[in-house]
Amino acid sequence: MLLAERTLDALGDPTRRLIFKRLKGGNKSVEEVARGLSVSRPAVSQHLKVLKTAGLAVVRVEGTRRIYSVDTRGLTALRGWLDGFWDKTLMAFRDAAEKEAARERETR
Amino acid sequence: MLLAERTLDALGDPTRRLIFKRLKGGNKSVEEVARGLSVSRPAVSQHLKVLKTAGLAVVRVEGTRRIYSVDTRGLTALRGWLDGFWDKTLMAFRDAAEKEAARERETR
DNA sequence: ACACTCCGTAAGTTTATACTTACGGTTAAG
DNA sequence: CTTAACCGTAAGTATAAACTTACGGAGTGT
Numbered sequence: 001m002l003l004a005e006r007t008l009d010a011l012g013d014p015t016r017r018l019i020f021k022r023l024k025g026g027n028k029s030v031e032e033v034a035r036g037l038s039v040s041r042p043a044v045s046q047h048l049k050v051l052k053t054a055g056l057a058v059v060r061v062e063g064t065r066r067i068y069s070v071d072t073r074g075l076t077a078l079r080g081w082l083d084g085f086w087d088k089t090l091m092a093f094r095d096a097a098e099k100e101a102a103r104e105r106e107t108r
Numbered sequence: 109m110l111l112a113e114r115t116l117d118a119l120g121d122p123t124r125r126l127i128f129k130r131l132k133g134g135n136k137s138v139e140e141v142a143r144g145l146s147v148s149r150p151a152v153s154q155h156l157k158v159l160k161t162a163g164l165a166v167v168r169v170e171g172t173r174r175i176y177s178v179d180t181r182g183l184t185a186l187r188g189w190l191d192g193f194w195d196k197t198l199m200a201f202r203d204a205a206e207k208e209a210a211r212e213r214e215t216r
Numbered sequence: 217a218c219a220c221t222c223c224g225t226a227a228g229t230t231t232a233t234a235c236t237t238a239c240g241g242t243t244a245a246g
Numbered sequence: 247c248t249t250a251a252c253c254g255t256a257a258g259t260a261t262a263a264a265c266t267t268a269c270g271g272a273g274t275g276t
Contacts, residue, residue, distance in 0.1 A: 008116070009122070011116045012116055012117055013120065014113070030253060030254090039234085040235070040237085041252090042235085042236075043234070045253065045254055045255085063251095064253075065243095065252060075190065075194060078190060079194075085132065086183060086187075139223085147264085147266090148266060149223080150267085150268095151265055154224090154225090154265085155264090172221060172223075172272070172273045173221090173273095174224090218276085219276080220276100221272105221274080223273105224270090225270090226267105226268085226270105227267090228266085229264105229265080229267100230264085230266090231263090231264075231265085232261105233261085233262080234259105234260085234262085235258100235259080237257090238255105238257085239254105239256080239257105240254090242253085243250105243252085244250090244251085246247105
């Protein structure tokens with residue numbers, strides 16, 4: 001499975017997006033990420049695992065803590081997926097416009 | 109809820125992504141989209157509804173058929189979300205680098 | 217009027233997954 | 247060596263959502 005597909009799967013959950021957004025602020029321990037959240041700390045751990053597999057987060061061990069931060073690989077993959085899609089869509093639009101023009105010519 | 113969040117929710121499902129990709133090819137009726145897919149036609153209809161509410165698809169009635177095509181609004185929203193995230197992430201990186209430099213200076 | 221095609225929705229079921237509690241491992245500190 | 251902080255994983259449950267079948271409406275042709 002492509003990385004971009006995994007990032008989309010990972011970001012398809014509201015709580016996971018919330019957790020992911022918290023990583024924007026910089027390096028955060030699991031306890032810090034979970035603080036104030038409506039779900040338990042183990043749940044956060046599981047979400048972080050998914051984000052990690054999706055190339056959206058990286059861990060760094062620091063004593064007894066795991067410091068999580070944003071991994072740009074996932075974001076890059078997502079951007080690539082989006083750009084590719086965008087191009088093909090625009091091309092389809094152009095084709096549709098050409099067909100439209102051809103139909104115009106015929107009915108004249 | 110922001111549009112970008114809804115697009116992420118919508119694209120968080122593999123079958124829905126597959127359907128969405130089929131819309132790239134241009135205007136397609138529901139029957140055409142569902143053709144050869146492993147899920148039933150009503151299922152496709154439901155997915156298309158979700159894509160529509162997520163700003164990723166638009167419908168056009170043509171006789172007894174509904175022609176679906178890609179809506180760029182959702183893609184634009186997603187791109188915006190991604191860009192915003194990217195900026196904040198880079199800024200966090202810069203801050204981290206500065207802190208790192210400050211620490212370097214202190215220990216010297 | 218009738219038949220046929222194409223499609224959306226309702227209702228119900230099934231399946232995936234988000235979540236909790238319980239537990240054990242690792243590290244640092246007293 | 248004990249205690250405590252921090253965290254990941256296992257197992258089980260609960261909930262959301264993807265899917266099916268059944269149905270009816272709307273348009274088109276005969």
